[in-house]
Amino acid sequence: MKKLGARHENLDFKVYGKLKSMIVDRRLEPGDKILQEKLARELGVSRTPLMCALKKLEQEKLVRAVPRRGFYVRLFTREEVLEAFELREVLEGLAARRAAESISPAEAETLRGFFRDADFSDGAEGIRRYADEDRRFHRYLIELGGFGLLRDILENYNIITVSGCADDMEGLVRHPRETLPEHEALIEAIASGRPEQAEKVARRHFHRSRQQLLRDLKRERRAGPRRSGTARGGAPGPAAKRAGGS
Amino acid sequence: MKKLGARHENLDFKVYGKLKSMIVDRRLEPGDKILQEKLARELGVSRTPLMCALKKLEQEKLVRAVPRRGFYVRLFTREEVLEAFELREVLEGLAARRAAESISPAEAETLRGFFRDADFSDGAEGIRRYADEDRRFHRYLIELGGFGLLRDILENYNIITVSGCADDMEGLVRHPRETLPEHEALIEAIASGRPEQAEKVARRHFHRSRQQLLRDLKRERRAGPRRSGTARGGAPGPAAKRAGGS
DNA sequence: AAAGTGAATAATGTATGCAAAATTCGCTTA
């Protein structure tokens, strides 16, 4: 068997990536019908690779396929956002455990670097920086503890993004002053190689965020019932990539 | 918005199902290259829906796609089987918790019916019956506690099937006399509505199976290194549908 | 004017066609 070189990237793969970011960045709005011909022309490809990409996105629940009608950009319900958080609770809990089991001294050092340098004082800019750091941190955590299948699930199902639909505070559910100590405890548990503790802390972290989200949604519901976690408004300038912070 | 009727089932969906069962039943052997033209003719469709189906199966890791080369039936490594078990540990743990949170009296009755009627004495036939019951039980558990995303993950990624590649004893990892009490404890925890307990018991159940599997695999490795969890031998008569028991 | 009807239009699902890449196979050469 020859080397599995094959660095070629099929068109449907590229289209898949483009579409994904278009959806995440809200350049395609939830509920929108996807006109294949138009989109294909827009992307400069034929309908064949576009179809493939859409089918993949369907499996990830980012679009909805209705047999003889077409594809629609998915619109997440409150329940689904909460479900996603529930899944993150156990999946990132597992990732934290695995990370703690296998962490190297160098990785521990990198991990301890998170939330250290920057200044996260209360200003809006500080919160933004914190939210970014939060995302980087969780991505690194998944990198550390997310072996094949787990990483795929977390990436493919785009659970993070799904959760991200609940975006107060730059996508954060709770204020940094509340979550920073939890992050620090999680970092320490992993870096010092205590799997049980790491999983426990990670799960508690997500559990609390989920509870907060639940309260938020209930309050929002009482205030004024809307369809989705986020308003439908157009893309605000250079749409920042959102990915649900905890 | 009209009713979302549309009972039409696209060809790629049917092909997807057919292929899936062909892989699970080992009518397509791991490592085999998939010749699109041939398979398409065999299934009586063109290559277009076949491609779509294959792409979906690729996401589920049942086939491997190499860009300019083609699709290959996937072959699972020991590590992946163990990973799958690790995931079942947390995911079915979550399902058990959810089930305990929301179970109705009628469902509790159904649940308590599992592992009750039949005779699982030690004969080979008894073990087979037990393995079947085990699969039904876990499927029902997922039905109870597996809301949308969780169910999709468990079904789509076919984690059960993946795990099923480790098949001693009709697909069981441990002997009924060891797992029956665990199943009974799990049933009782869920049926009596104790979420924490249910999750704990479920996780311990899978954890133990994983440990056993780990031992088995180590032993097998010492004995004689093989590529996959299962031998490559031809399909034995009416290939029984396997789905990893715990 | 509102509702219903049917032709015109558009969009989907699938098959087919074609160029580019990979594989195979026979031939040459050492």
Added chain:
DNA sequence: TAAGCGAATTTTGCATACATTATTCACTTT
């Protein structure tokens, strides 16, 4: 005879074509 090379064949990736089904819109009817 084994290894190396190049043409022939196969196969993939993508575009396009076409039939079927959905949607739209003008028109009739009550």
